[in-house]
Amino acid sequence: DQQVKQNSPSLSVQEGRISILNCDYTNSMFDYFLWYKKYPAEGPTFLISISSIKDKNEDGRFTVFLNKSAKHLSLHIVPSQPGDSAVYFCAATNTGANSKLTFGKGITLSVRP
């Protein structure tokens, strides 16, 4: 039972355009969501997070949107840069229950120069 789903395995965008990475979840108890970025041969790095009390969180070129009714979140990268090419993982947790994150399978983003 996959509780965090990243249904598109890959995305290719032109440099300078917007990248939109989507993530869906099924567990209504999740109340904190995170995005991680991973380059080959490196560990994932934390990118941005959002609590369920918000619907948007912004950090520079990165914005995460949360739609609780649809159990959907998205990561927007504007403008996209070639250095953004990586695998992006969505993760979720129930902060009141345990200390574990549930990860999606990841999306490979390619930004074309």
Next chain:
Amino acid sequence: DAGITQSPRHKVTETGTPVTLRCHQTENHRYMYWYRQDPGHGLRLIHYSYGVKDTDKGEVSDGYSVSRSKTEDFLLTLESATSSQTSVYFCAISKDAYEQYFGPGTRLTVT
């Protein structure tokens, strides 16, 4: 960058041999985690620790054991390695159990 290291970084071992991977942190974070990453599966939690000597199972714990005798070290042991345990293993640490910071990974090959 969070002070987290993993050793060894690469290991090749034979089926049936025991293997221990080490995660070391200098951040004094309470929580530590072991994940494996496989194509098509993303990151899957093996075991985690919420304090010294306090550990719990993740979603893929069969065939693995862990120990945490001091805050800074979290060991992952494969008692008898199998080819299905060929993977990249990541350790992560967290101060508050929400934002986790990952180590560089250990690539393990079981032949």
